[in-house]
Amino acid sequence: MGFFIELHLIQNFAPSNLNRDDTGAPKDALFGGQRRARVSSQCFKRATRLAVAEHELLPVAHRGIRTQRLQELLLARLNGREEAEAKGRIEAALAAAGLKLKDDGKTQYLLFLGQTEIARFAELIEQHWDVLVPVAAGKSKKDAKASLPPEVVKQAKSILDGGKAVDVALFGRMLADLPEVNQDAACQVAHAISTHRVEREFDYFTAVDDENTRADTGAGMIGQVEFNSATLYRYALLDVPKLLSNLQGDQELTLSAVEAFVKAFSLAIPTGKQNSFAAHNAPEFIGISIRHSLPLNLANAFEKPVLPRHDQPLTGLSVKELAAYEQRLATAYASEQDAWGYLDLTGQWPSGKGQASESLQALVRWVREQVVNGLGV
Known part of the structure; x- marks a missing residue:
């Protein structure tokens, strides 16, 4: 029987350009026949590794480079x-x-x-x-x-x-000419996508020359940058037995690694164009599902885009759709041993569905308890 930890986040970012393509535009994708904002898995993996270091969630000896x-x-x-x-x-x-x-x-x-x-x-x-x-x-x-x-x-x-090294154990590595030292990842991270349809926007800007004289009119520089604003669904999957194996059977380090990953992934914010947009927006919803049967990415909750309403925020509408879709999927595929813990700032997650937490730290403690019980530590 499997033992997986899934992270399901709903996170609204103010106007920003967190993850650019080769033209400098925010990355996007077609999903459900509609254009969606996208932040790549690689981008959030790096942001997670940076969050571990910034918040000192693991000692340097157990980090990679x-x-x-x-x-x-x-x-x-x-x-x-x-x-x-x-x-x-x-x-x-x-x-x-x-x-x-x-x-x-x-x-x-x-x-x-x-x-x-x-x-x-x-x-x-x-x-x-x-x-x-x-x-x-x-x-x-x-x-x-x-x-x-x-x-x-x-x-x-x-x-x-x-x-x-916890991040090597989580995200794996491949050396083409040294396959014997390759490490299969214990963690999978999906590309984050918006729960709703998006359009690119353009910021036309000018820069003023402070030493300009009145005789020399005009800006010192002009340009434009593309951006968007999106409520993202973020998903990550952690195979706990694989993580334990990658960490050479060290149970205490595995527990610390799970805690660090859950906290860092929740706090991770990409650095792209932040000096221009300062989109430091924490998740409105963090759901943790403990799965013993098979992983269930819930992105299809948003195959039909969430439609904005003037009287409700997109984050709340997205959490509501996520909960409804998970209930339908769980009826068909979930195990009776599966469990949920969550931190919900929207008030839209059903109160009887899992263990509610008032803070991220409390949610992390709940996850640790599930891993202790699951591994029999």
Whole structure:
């Protein structure tokens, strides 16, 4: 039997451009035959990772970092060593693990590593400084590994185990030429879409030259930026047993990871164009469903767009539609063991449907209790 935690959020954003496409316009999508505002899953994943760091929801040792600048990070940890020599040893150590640096010192592609993995690479280099011979120009990773003692190569390869980094465990990683260190994600995040139809709007702006004279009329710069305002439905799915496996069976860390994710995902706000729009709008509704049968994304509650009414907010109308659709779907597909907890500022979620919370922190505590019971901790 499965054990899933689902997050269902209704969040209204004031005029903004949180997530842009290649033309600078807010991302959108057709859904139910109507144009909808959209914020990509990648955008909210990054906002969630930033929220974990900003609110210090997890210690640094259990966070990951996505970068091509692994050499720079290792140099900082080896700052007592001569830089040229350290660079040669770093390249050799990474080659032993199956990673190669380009001529500019960056890795061939973005790596998603735990802080513990980076620390262990630095320890490996210090421990085997004398045998880590710098990689000769033009030498392949295979040749570089062959020139090192087998025990060093084995130790280097063992480093890439995820390092109990929670965001690596949640969102997974893929290294094309090192499939053995790939990690399947324990979390899935949907693209957020508006519950209603949207149209793009345009802001024509001018910038004034403070040193302009009266003789020189006109603006110093003119331009335009596209934006929209939307009530979004956001959905994320967390496979708890998979998260526990990715965190190497560490139950206490898994509980902390679930708490951190629920709080960070709820607080996550993308940074796009915020200096221009300041759309810092918290969710009006956070629903948490504990599923033991199969996951149920509720986006189809809005296949028919919610129609604005002058006497009711779109957030409340959206929550009402979400509850009605979930009831229909649950009758057909839900398990008797499924449960709901929620924080509702709209007053539209049925009072008898799940455990109500007055604050986000109280909702997070309820989720932790469900995971403790579900895992038998």
